[in-house]
Amino acid sequence: MSKGLKADMKKCTGCQLCALVCSATHVGKFDPSQSRINVEDQFPEPGEYKLNYCIHCDEHPCVESCPAEAIKLDEGQGTYYVDKELCTACGACVEACPYNGCWLDQSGSYSIKCDLCGGTPQCVEICPKGVLKR
Secondary structure, three states: OOOOOEEOHHHOOOOOHHHHHHHHHHHOOOOHHHOOOEEEEOOOOOOOEEEEOOOOOOOOHHHHHOOOOOEEEEOOOOEEEEOOOOOOOOOHHHHHOOOOOEEEOOOOOOEEEOOHHHHOOHHHHHOOOOOEEO
């Protein structure tokens, strides 16, 4: 059972507000490429989208695969986050995640994954259609 976000994809319009607020919260810029959630158009199906984000699964293969032990437990939430100071950007977590829940940041300096904004996920707060729930 995951501790992360749940998504009702039938409601998603692909507006990317979730990605915009995520990047603004984490890096101070409206830049979906720096977001911890990715809105993927399921071309050629019009109006069908897929969201990629860390679901905070019980197995956490990303944690097990990290040779630098850079993916740390947030004991208050019971979820994992990337300590970018320790991350070597080797990509082992990216390869290990079966859910496409983490990826390297656009500079290739460290891995990024959803950290649930410290307990109040901004993507949930901003979604006008109620696609995301905690």
